[in-house]
Structure formats: C-alpha cells, structure tokens
Amino acid sequence: MQFVNRNLNERTENRTGVKIGDYGTGGRVYHNTVRVERGSEGWRFGAGGNCGCGVVLVLALGLLVGSEYHLAGTLSMLSVVAGETVFLNDTLAHPSLDGSIVGVAAYGPKVELPAGDSGHTGALRDDFFGYTFIGPNGAAVQAKRVPEYCQWQEIRNVHRNKVGQEPDYCTSTGAEGCNVSCGGRSANSCGGTNQNGQACCRVQRGADIYEESISFTYHKGWRAGRINSLLFDNPVAYNNPSRDPAPSWSGTVPSPVHLGTTSSPSSSPPPPPPQPGLWVRFVSWIRSILQMLGLVSKGPGGSAGESVECGPSHACEELKTDAHNVEKALEPWRRIMLGPSIGAGLSGGALDSGFGEYDHQYFYSRVAENGRLMNVGKVGAAYLLDGVVDINTIAKGTGLESLLGRAGLDWITKGTCNAGDVRVHLEHRDLPTSLTVVAEQRGDGYLIPHAYPNGRVAFLARSGILTLEGFVQAESTDASSTAFWVRCLAVVLAMAGFYTGGVGSPEVNAAASGWSIFLFTFRGLAVVCAACTILWAYAYGLEDGVPPLLLAGGAFLASNMAATTSAPAQKQKSL
Numbered sequence: 001m002q003f004v005n006r007n008l009n010e011r012t013e014n015r016t017g018v019k020i021g022d023y024g025t026g027g028r029v030y031h032n033t034v035r036v037e038r039g040s041e042g043w044r045f046g047a048g049g050n051c052g053c054g055v056v057l058v059l060a061l062g063l064l065v066g067s068e069y070h071l072a073g074t075l076s077m078l079s080v081v082a083g084e085t086v087f088l089n090d091t092l093a094h095p096s097l098d099g100s101i102v103g104v105a106a107y108g109p110k111v112e113l114p115a116g117d118s119g120h121t122g123a124l125r126d127d128f129f130g131y132t133f134i135g136p137n138g139a140a141v142q143a144k145r146v147p148e149y150c151q152w153q154e155i156r157n158v159h160r161n162k163v164g165q166e167p168d169y170c171t172s173t174g175a176e177g178c179n180v181s182c183g184g185r186s187a188n189s190c191g192g193t194n195q196n197g198q199a200c201c202r203v204q205r206g207a208d209i210y211e212e213s214i215s216f217t218y219h220k221g222w223r224a225g226r227i228n229s230l231l232f233d234n235p236v237a238y239n240n241p242s243r244d245p246a247p248s249w250s251g252t253v254p255s256p257v258h259l260g261t262t263s264s265p266s267s268s269p270p271p272p273p274p275q276p277g278l279w280v281r282f283v284s285w286i287r288s289i290l291q292m293l294g295l296v297s298k299g300p301g302g303s304a305g306e307s308v309e310c311g312p313s314h315a316c317e318e319l320k321t322d323a324h325n326v327e328k329a330l331e332p333w334r335r336i337m338l339g340p341s342i343g344a345g346l347s348g349g350a351l352d353s354g355f356g357e358y359d360h361q362y363f364y365s366r367v368a369e370n371g372r373l374m375n376v377g378k379v380g381a382a383y384l385l386d387g388v389v390d391i392n393t394i395a396k397g398t399g400l401e402s403l404l405g406r407a408g409l410d411w412i413t414k415g416t417c418n419a420g421d422v423r424v425h426l427e428h429r430d431l432p433t434s435l436t437v438v439a440e441q442r443g444d445g446y447l448i449p450h451a452y453p454n455g456r457v458a459f460l461a462r463s464g465i466l467t468l469e470g471f472v473q474a475e476s477t478d479a480s481s482t483a484f485w486v487r488c489l490a491v492v493l494a495m496a497g498f499y500t501g502g503v504g505s506p507e508v509n510a511a512a513s514g515w516s517i518f519l520f521t522f523r524g525l526a527v528v529c530a531a532c533t534i535l536w537a538y539a540y541g542l543e544d545g546v547p548p549l550l551l552a553g554g555a556f557l558a559s560n561m562a563a564t565t566s567a568p569a570q571k572q573k574s575l
C-alpha cells in the first residue's frame with residue numbers, strides 16, 4: 001500500500017519510525033489539503049430525499065414482517081406442542097406412541113459409547129494433539145480447536161488542522177418563480193424574492209480548508225485470524241508470516257445421546273411454570289371482552305396427553321437421539337485445562353510443526369529463529385525500504401534480548417510474542433445435568449425432529465427439568481423477546497427513514513430543527529405499530545391487533561402535536 005499512498009496523497013514526508021516490543025511507528029507521513037463544505041461533516045436532515053426515506057422504511061417494514069412471520073410460526077408450533085404432546089414419566093420408547101409428539105424431562109443424559117469402549121474410540125478426539133474429549137460428565141458432545149496468531153495490526157491515524165476558509169458566495173434557494181441569477185452576485189448583494197415573497201438567493205458559507213496528515217502506527221498481539229501485512233504501508237518492517245500449522249477444527253460426537261432417567265437425585269419437585277407477563281395478561285383481558293361481545297370465538301382447549309407406561313410384558317427401548325438435536329440445551333463452551341502429561345500424546349505432525357511447548361491452556365508453535373546474517377538483512381531492509389529502525393531484531397541479533405531475559409525483562413524488546421507465533425487452545429461443550437425435550441418418537445426409540453402442520457420441522461430441547469406448560473411458556477418467552485428487539489430496531493430504522501428524507505409537510509419540516517427527536521420517534525413508532533396492527537390481527541386475531549392500534553394512534557397524535565407546537569415558534573424565528 002506504500003506505492004498507493006504515495007500517489008493518492010499530495011505530499012510525502014519521510015521520517016524515522018521505531019519498532020520495539022509490541023509497538024511501532026511508520027516511516028512516512030502523508031499530507032493533503034482538504035476542503036470541507038459547511039454541513040458536509042455528517043448526514044443532514046432531508047439529505048436522502050423521498051427515495052432515501054422510502055428505501056429505509058421498506059427495509060424496516062421488511063425486517064418487521066419477517067420477524068413477525070417467524071414469531072407467528074413459532075407460536076403456532078407451540079400451540080400444537082401444548083395440545084398434542086404426550087409427556088412421559090419415564091425415558092422409555094412406548095410402541096403405541098410411535099410417530100407421536102412426546103415430551104420427557106430427564107436427569108443425567110449421557111453420550112452412549114460402544115460397549116466395551118475402554119479407549120473411548122467413540123468419543124470426539126483431536127488426533128493432531130492427541131486429546132480425547134472426556135470430562136467428569138462423560139464424553140463431550142461438541143469440541144473445537146481454536147488457533148490464535150501473533151500478528152501486527154496497522155492503525156491509520158488522521159489528524160486535521162484548519163488553515164483557512166474560502167469566501168462566502170451567493171447561491172439559489174430553488175424557489176419557484178425566481179428570474180434572478182444568484183451565481184454572479186457577491187455575498188453582500190445576495191437577495192431577491194419571487195411573487196410569493198420567498199427568497200430566491202441565499203448566502204452559502206465558504207468551505208473550510210484543512211491540512212490533513214496521515215500516519216500509521218502498529219500493534220502486535222494475539223489475533224483470532226491472520227492479517228495480510230502486504231497491504232501495510234510498512235510491509236517489510238512489520239511482516240506477518242502466514243503460518244497456520246494447526247487450522248481451526250470442530251466436531252460433534254457421532255454416538256447417540258441417551259436421555260437418562262426421570263428420577264431426581266435430590267427428589268426435588270420441578271419448578272413451577274413462569275407467570276405470564278403484563279402484555280400477555282393485557283391481551284388476554286382484551287380477548288375475554290371480545291369473546292363476551294361475540295366478536296371472536298373461543299379456541300379449542302388443548303392439554304398434554306397423559307403419560308403412557310410400558311407394561312411388564314413388553315420391554316421398551318430407552319429413548320435416545322442424535323447429539324446435534326440437543327445442541328441448544330448444551331452447556332456453554334468451556335476451555336480445556338491442560339495437564340502436565342499432555343505432551344506425551346502429541347502426534348508426530350504436531351511436534352514437526354513446533355508444538356513442543358505448552359502450558360495449562362495453550363499449545364505453542366514458535367516461528368523459527370533467523371541467523372545473524374538474516375537479522376542484519378531484515379534490519380537493513382526495514383530501514384532502507386520503510387524507514388523503520390527495528391530495535392526488536394537488533395536486540396535479538398546483538399544478544400541484548402538474552403541479557404534482558406535473564407532478568408525477566410526480555411518483554412521490553414520482544415513484546416508479547418514474535419510475529420508468526422501460533423498458539424492453540426481446545427474447547428468443549430457437555431450435556432447438562434438435566435434437560436427437557438419435545439420431539440417425535442420413532443419406532444426404534446430415537447427422538448427426531450417433528451414436522452408440524454405449518455411447515456416447521458423442529459426438535460425442541462432446553463436444559464433443566466420443566467413441565468410441559470413451563471416448557472411451552474419458556475419457548476414462547478424466548479421467541480417473543482427476540483421479536484421485541486426486532487420491533488425496536490424497526491422503530492429506529494423508521495426514525496432514520498424520516499430523518500433522511502424529511503417528514504413531508506412544510507410545517508413538519510419547519511419544526512424538525514428543534515423537535516426532531518420527538519417528531520421522528522413518534523412517526524417511526526406510529527408506522528411500526530400500524531404494521532403490527534395488521535400483522536397481529538391477521539396472524540392471531542382481532543383482539544391482538546387492538547393494543548398496537550392504540551399505540552399507533554397515540555404516536556401519530558403525539559407527532560402532530562410536536563409539529564404544530566413548534567412550527568409557529570420556528571416561523572417567528574425565521575422572520
């Protein structure tokens with residue numbers, strides 16, 4: 001990028017950069033003269049026009065419709081779960097329930113390893129580092145290898161200093177019925193009106209003139225990915241070797257998961273279902289009023305099926321499922337702590353790649369050391385091509401770094417790591433101590449995702465012991481919470497749409513300068529609530545469309561009040 005920067009900028013100032021430890025500066029400063037028109041520092045009210053307003057509003061409404069469609073599908077699926085699920089009091093596959101939706105809350109789920117698998121060959125294993133993912137709760141369900149790379153990162157610094165201003169000039173206001181030429185007038189003689197008394201010309205403030213300087217600084221540290229140093233302004237001095245001896249890896253255990261038992265180790269009863277929120281109770285109250293008036297009909301009541309026991313004359317298979325089906329119920333990712341004997345299992349490929357060093361968290365592969373002649377070449381190339389004094393390499397080549405290392409101070413010149421070093425840690429996800437699942441029972445005792453009437457295919461799983469009512473309520477709360485935040489985002493986008501295009505009427509535009517935050521908030525809220533009224537009434541019933549309709553009307557009235565209240569004051573100010 002050095003060649004590009006020299007040609008894109010007006011003037012290049014060479015200076016001496018310094019590279020020491022984890023920090024460094026570049027060998028050049030680029031200078032430009034920049035003109036900044038008044039008001040061009042950011043996006044202004046009405047800058048996008050009606051087209052910009054329409055695009056942003058369409059984006060907001062499209063996001064809202066997609067979210068509400070997904071929420072309606074989830075709630076429809078949960079209504080089927082609540083009405084048709086047979087909630088078992090054991091973890092056995094009852095033949096009479098093949099093809100049915102079953103629910104079970106179980107303690108102690110385990111990954112089923114092959115019989116006699118003393119070597120845990122059915123468990124997840126990272127053959128490169130020789131590690132088998134077996135924890136105190138049995139085989140891990142998911143595991144991954146996470147590499148980190150010691151890399152230089154370039155930071156672009158821009159500093160502006162105002163050095164002058166262009167003269168003010170006369171420009172047209174765009175009013176209709178004006179026959180005067182504003183471009184040839186000076187700022188002192190700028191004026192003129194049309195037949196309606198509207199100004200034809202106005203004085204435009206001249207552009208500010210800035211002296212801009214661009215410099216680059218560098219920071220070295222552990223990064224999640226590799227950085228291409230060829231794009232740096234100083235690529236020789238701050239070179240990132242493209243080493244990747246242990247690429248990222250992840251896997252899911254191929255063995256099935258047995259659900260465990262319904263017997264509680266502590267014999268504690270399951271927690272009560274969560275209470276419905278204020279919004280749910282408000283909608284239920286409106287629904288009851290509309291049902292009393294005969295405007296809506298009462299829906300068919302649904303309840304969970306009774307538990308079905310396996311008889312003594314028939315031995316039932318234990319319920320199990322594929323590991324990827326219970327992914328949502330797994331414990332969070334946890335980093336594996338490495339023991340002192342971990343090095344004994346390293347593969348030959350790992351040792352050949354330099355992973356002979358490790359601590360309690362990481363395997364390390366250090367970049368190969370250069371000879372003294374190579375270090376001299378690196379120092380000379382960094383200074384001649386980039387103008388950077390490479391103190392890191394100088395200290396290493398002269399032995400200063402070794403002397404500092406004896407006192408524990410080698411970090412001064414070396415820094416955290418050497419560019420090109422790689423470290424790797426391992427992570428895993430285990431099964432929870434208990435979980436609740438709702439799925440379709442297959443004839444061989446496997447639980448599989450169920451195809452619901454609305455087209456959804458889902459395997460529902462949550463950690464913890466829940467009743468069917470509590471499970472449905474928790475799933476509904478999660479889906480509603482996600483939809484709520486999407487609605488908030490849609491309101492913000494609608495506000496931005498009105499801001500970019502102006503709100504339309506002259507009164508509103510006149511009021512925007514002092515009341516913009518209230519005006520745009522109420523208008524955006526009104527549009528989103530009006531859309532929710534249509535969507536909710538269609539998807540859930542008329543009673544659910546009443547609350548957003550009330551909010552839409554209130555927001556619309558509030559926006560009109562904000563506009564009409566401030567418009568006279570703005571008009572008086574302009575006079």
